Amino acid sequence: MVFNRKIYNRLLTWKTESAGKKAILIEGARRIGKSTVVETFAKKEYESYLLIDFAKAPEEVRSYFNLHLNDLDTFFMLLSTAYGVKLHERKSLIIFDEVQLFPKARESIKYLVADGRYDYIETGSLISIKENVKDILIPSEERKIKMYPMDFEEFCDALGEEQITGYIKNCFEKREPLERGLHNKAMLLFKEYMLVGGMPQSVLAYIESRKDFEKTDIEKRDILELYREDIKKIKANYRAKVSALFDQIPGLLSKHEKRVVFGKIAEGSYAEQYEDTFFWLSDSMITNECRKTDDPNIGLSLNESESFIKCYLGDTGLLVSHAFDENELLENEVYKQILGDKLSLNKGMLYENIIAQMLTANGHKLYFYTQYNAEKHRNDIEIDFIISNNSKVKYKIFPIEVKSGRNYSVVSLMRFKEKYKDRIGECFIVHPKNLSYKEDILCIPPYMVPCL
Numbered sequence: 001m002v003f004n005r006k007i008y009n010r011l012l013t014w015k016t017e018s019a020g021k022k023a024i025l026i027e028g029a030r031r032i033g034k035s036t037v038v039e040t041f042a043k044k045e046y047e048s049y050l051l052i053d054f055a056k057a058p059e060e061v062r063s064y065f066n067l068h069l070n071d072l073d074t075f076f077m078l079l080s081t082a083y084g085v086k087l088h089e090r091k092s093l094i095i096f097d098e099v100q101l102f103p104k105a106r107e108s109i110k111y112l113v114a115d116g117r118y119d120y121i122e123t124g125s126l127i128s129i130k131e132n133v134k135d136i137l138i139p140s141e142e143r144k145i146k147m148y149p150m151d152f153e154e155f156c157d158a159l160g161e162e163q164i165t166g167y168i169k170n171c172f173e174k175r176e177p178l179e180r181g182l183h184n185k186a187m188l189l190f191k192e193y194m195l196v197g198g199m200p201q202s203v204l205a206y207i208e209s210r211k212d213f214e215k216t217d218i219e220k221r222d223i224l225e226l227y228r229e230d231i232k233k234i235k236a237n238y239r240a241k242v243s244a245l246f247d248q249i250p251g252l253l254s255k256h257e258k259r260v261v262f263g264k265i266a267e268g269s270y271a272e273q274y275e276d277t278f279f280w281l282s283d284s285m286i287t288n289e290c291r292k293t294d295d296p297n298i299g300l301s302l303n304e305s306e307s308f309i310k311c312y313l314g315d316t317g318l319l320v321s322h323a324f325d326e327n328e329l330l331e332n333e334v335y336k337q338i339l340g341d342k343l344s345l346n347k348g349m350l351y352e353n354i355i356a357q358m359l360t361a362n363g364h365k366l367y368f369y370t371q372y373n374a375e376k377h378r379n380d381i382e383i384d385f386i387i388s389n390n391s392k393v394k395y396k397i398f399p400i401e402v403k404s405g406r407n408y409s410v411v412s413l414m415r416f417k418e419k420y421k422d423r424i425g426e427c428f429i430v431h432p433k434n435l436s437y438k439e440d441i442l443c444i445p446p447y448m449v450p451c452l
Contacts, residue, residue: 012045025145032149032198045160050080054105057385087117151450154259155391158207159189241274288313296386296420310356367386370383398424428441
């Protein structure tokens with residue numbers, strides 16, 4: 001079963017407008033479907049394609065890049081013979097899969113694109129990790145595209161519920177609530193998405209097992225183990241820190257503030273010691289990093305804090321399996337409790353993680369904001385996420401508060417709104433109820449977050 005992925009349309013645009021001038025590099029975490037979508041694209045859009053998987057490519061094939069790049073006629077003849085594929089000028093695609101495992105192939109893109117005979121797509125995980133690129137020249141003829149786990153709309157499409165996403169968009173644009181029955185249906189789909197996640201293997205297991213969460217959990221635990229194996233392969237000087245932080249993500253997100261407290265990861269540790277750790281987890285796209293902004297204004301990154309970080313898992317379905325062992329999931333009926341809105345412990349963690357996941361998939365870099373009140377000895381403003389419209393001339397920020405329960409206060413958001421009223425475009429609360437307004441704040445259900 002091949003799922004419809006939005007990135008396919010971006011590849012079509014590239015083929016129409018830039019193929020022959022630029023190669024495409026698709027970056028993403030392991031097991032999100034990069035290879036599948038690229039091979040599907042190759043089969044549908046080209047007369048022939050040649051796929052070199054550098055996780056399996058024999059040494060002889062690798063040697064072609066070292067010996068024959070100065071004679072491309074011979075280079076292509078050898079590749080064509082080795083893979084039994086006839087290449088047609090301007091009608092064939094060559095795919096470098098898992099290209100991070102052989103940086104020399106990535107460097108060769110400069111010469112291959114300049115030659116102009118064929119189109120090129122690279123896929124990879126952990127592409128720009130320092131040790132993978134330190135000895136090569138990064139080609140300017142390469143355009144990067146980030147790919148994420150299946151988003152909510154892709155998940156609905158996979159379940160045969162694509163029509164409801166159009167209705168959701170229409171209601172959001174009109175600022176109208178969904179019809180009550182359809183709101184309930186959309187919320188159920190959202191909770192299914194939160195529990196299953198967007199990893200294609202997990203979604204496929206869910207569909208083929210007729211919605212058996214236990215089957216999806218098996219697939220998700222395999223992926224988590226794959227990530228742990230990847231961590232074991234990185235440089236020893238920060239391997240232990242990456243492993244410790246990865247294992248503690250559920251515990252960190254279950255706290256009220258959800259930010260990383262370095263001293264609790266290892267006694268006496270501090271932020272600067274974890275620079276490579278966050279770089280690895282973020283660059284591998286296993287996690288979505290959210291940094292504190294001290295002055296939410298033009299260029300949020302200019303005022304970001306290096307010491308205050310939230311670390312969300314890139315896929316919330318994986319977080320569910322990461323947070324609970326197999327026995328906890330089954331004995332405590334976690335899936336049943338979440339579907340029935342009866343799990344108080346950790347529900348806020350899952351809600352906030354999936355909002356981070358949705359915003360990231362929409363291309364937003366994540367920031368949060370807090371203001372400490374010295375008199376009260378606590379934060380009196382806490383904003384979960386701040387996104388911007390990225391406009392150079394009409395810059396606006398959009399604060400977002402995530403509320404997993406039905407009863408909540410808007411005091412913190414109102415204080416923030418008053419303090420930065422000239423900078424704010426619109427304020428949002430994400431809650432489990434239907435769309436409504438509360439003191440000029442637009443309150444939306446979580447399934448509308450992709451519309452932001």
